[in-house]
Amino acid sequence: MSGKIDPKRALRLRRKARVRKKIAGTPQRPRVSVFRSLRHIHAQAIDDQQGVSLASASTVDKELRGKVAGCRKVEAARAVGELLAARLQAKQVAQVVFDRGGFRYGGRVAALAQGVREAGITV
Numbered sequence: 001m002s003g004k005i006d007p008k009r010a011l012r013l014r015r016k017a018r019v020r021k022k023i024a025g026t027p028q029r030p031r032v033s034v035f036r037s038l039r040h041i042h043a044q045a046i047d048d049q050q051g052v053s054l055a056s057a058s059t060v061d062k063e064l065r066g067k068v069a070g071c072r073k074v075e076a077a078r079a080v081g082e083l084l085a086a087r088l089q090a091k092q093v094a095q096v097v098f099d100r101g102g103f104r105y106g107g108r109v110a111a112l113a114q115g116v117r118e119a120g121i122t123v
Contacts, residue, residue, distance in 0.1 A: 016102030024048040029095045032084065032123070034112060036103050041077045043084050043112055045096060055087035077108035081115020088121055095122040 025031030030045040044056035057080045059068050064083060068076035088096065096116065103109050117123050 012102040014102075019099060019102065023097050023099055025097060027054075028093075029097055030054050030088075030093060031099050032096045032113075032116065033099045034101045034103065034109055036077075036101070036108055041073070041080055041108050041112060043080055045084065045088055045093065054091055054093065055084060057081075057084035057087065074108055074111045077111040078115035078118075081112040081117075082119045084112075085116045085119030085121045089119070093121070098123050 023031060025046045025048040027047050027049065030047050032043055032045050035042045040059040042056070042058040042060075045054045046052070047054055057064070059065070059076050059080055061080075061083065064076070064079055068079055071079075098113055098116075100109050105113075113123055
């Protein structure tokens with residue numbers, strides 16, 4: 001196996017860097033970073049000023065693993081968004097800035113953002 005980077009991944013990383021130039025998370029309004037693989041979706045709320053993750057949620061979390069088993073990936077992404085929002089509300093966070101991570105805003109990425117919104121967090 002050579003040390004080359006997959007061209008699709010390289011393009012996504014370029015888009016991700018372009019988006020990250022413009023947005024940053026604060027303690028009052030953290031950045032919600034999304035990573036989507038073929039099977040799972042992960043999201044974490046990050047305070048970029050201190051460089052710490054405030055909360056995270058994923059389809060591989062123990063709380064969601066049984067709940068999302070057998071359901072569609074878009075529905076699982078929405079459940080991840082709702083769980084992340086619940087964890088943020090426990091830390092008194094009411095607003096976030098959304099970082100799609102170079103992925104298209106549609107499908108599972110949009111469903112995750114919608115789940116965060118429906119749970120009461122302003123995106």
